[in-house]
Amino acid sequence: MYALQEPRYWLEPPEPETVGYCAECGQDIYAGEDIWEIKGELYCEYCMDSFKKEAENENGNCF
Numbered sequence: 001m002y003a004l005q006e007p008r009y010w011l012e013p014p015e016p017e018t019v020g021y022c023a024e025c026g027q028d029i030y031a032g033e034d035i036w037e038i039k040g041e042l043y044c045e046y047c048m049d050s051f052k053k054e055a056e057n058e059n060g061n062c063f
């Protein structure tokens, strides 16, 4: 039995600067991350990626 320990990195500042939060998932978005701004709303890269896949599915519907 052992405790799961996460690696700790001290290279980053302890309090990263937040620039806002994702309008889709509500997750904080930090400066330096990939940020998508659409019509004044911020979206994180993860949500934008899922948006793209949804759009591809709609446009590429072969059924």
Ligand SMILES: [Zn+2]
Pocket (backbone or CB within 6 Å): 022, 023, 024, 025, 026, 027, 043, 044, 045, 046, 047, 048
């Ligand atoms: Zn998001």
